[in-house]
Amino acid sequence: MEGVVIKELNVFTDERGWLTELFRNDETDFRPVMSYVSLTKPGISRGPHEHVDQSDFFCFLGNFRLCLWDNRKGSVSFGEKFVLDTGGKPVTAIVPPGVVHAYKNMGPAEGLVLNLPDRLFRGQGKKDPVDEVRYENDPDSPFRI
Numbered sequence: 596m597e598g599v600v601i602k603e604l605n606v607f608t609d610e611r612g613w614l615t616e617l618f619r620n621d622e623t624d625f626r627p628v629m630s631y632v633s634l635t636k637p638g639i640s641r642g643p644h645e646h647v648d649q650s651d652f653f654c655f656l657g658n659f660r661l662c663l664w665d666n667r668k669g670s671v672s673f674g675e676k677f678v679l680d681t682g683g684k685p686v687t688a689i690v691p692p693g694v695v696h697a698y699k700n701m702g703p704a705e706g707l708v709l710n711l712p713d714r715l716f717r718g719q720g721k722k723d724p725v726d727e728v729r730y731e732n733d734p735d736s737p738f739r740i
C-alpha cells in the first residue's frame with residue numbers, strides 16, 4: 596500500500612532473552628516526535644482510526660493482526676485493504692495519514708504495541724484537538740477488523 600512500510604525486525608537472541616532495534620535515523624526519513632506504549636488484552640482490538648496529519652510508527656510485540664484500508668482518494672492503492680498477522684514476531688509498521696488502521700491481539704497473552712508518531716498527541720502542551728477519526732463506534736463504517 597502506497598507509503599506503508601512494514602518491517603520484520605532482526606532479533607538478537609541469547610540466554611538472557613532477546614534484543615531488537617526499533618528505529619534508526621540512518622534507515623528511514625521518518626522522524627518521530629514522541630512515543631508511547633499500550634498493552635492490549637487477548638481478543639481485544641484498537642481502532643480503526645485515521646489521522647489527518649499524523650503518521651504512526653507502530654511496533655508490535657505480541658501476536659497481532661494489523662488491518663489497513665487506504666482511504667486516500669488520490670492514492671494509487673485507494674480502496675485497498677491490507678492484512679498482516681505478525682505471528683508473534685516483532686514487526687514495525689509506518690502508517691501514513693489517510694490510511695485507516697486497526698489491530699487486534701490474536702494471541703492468548705497480553706501484547707504490547709509501541710508507537711513513535713511524528714506528531715504530538717493533542718499538540719504542543721496538549722492544547723489542540725486530537726488528530727484522529729475514530730471508526731470503532733460507527734455502525735455504518737466499512738472498516739471492520
Ligand SMILES: Cc1cn([C@H]2C[C@H](O)[C@@H](COP(=O)(O)OP(=O)(O)O[C@H]3O[C@@H](C)C(=O)[C@@H](O)[C@H]3O)O2)c(=O)[nH]c1=O
Pocket residue numbers: 631633641642643644645651696697698710716727
Ligand atoms: C494516543 C495517546 C493517548 N493518550 C491517552 C488518551 C486516553 O486517555 C488514553 C487512551 O487513548 P486512546 O483511546 O486514544 O488509545 P488508542 O485507542 O489505543 O489509540 C491509538 O489507537 C491506535 C489504533 C492508533 O491509531 C493510535 O494512533 C492511537 O489512536 O491514553 C495519551 O495520553 N497520549 C497519547 O499519545
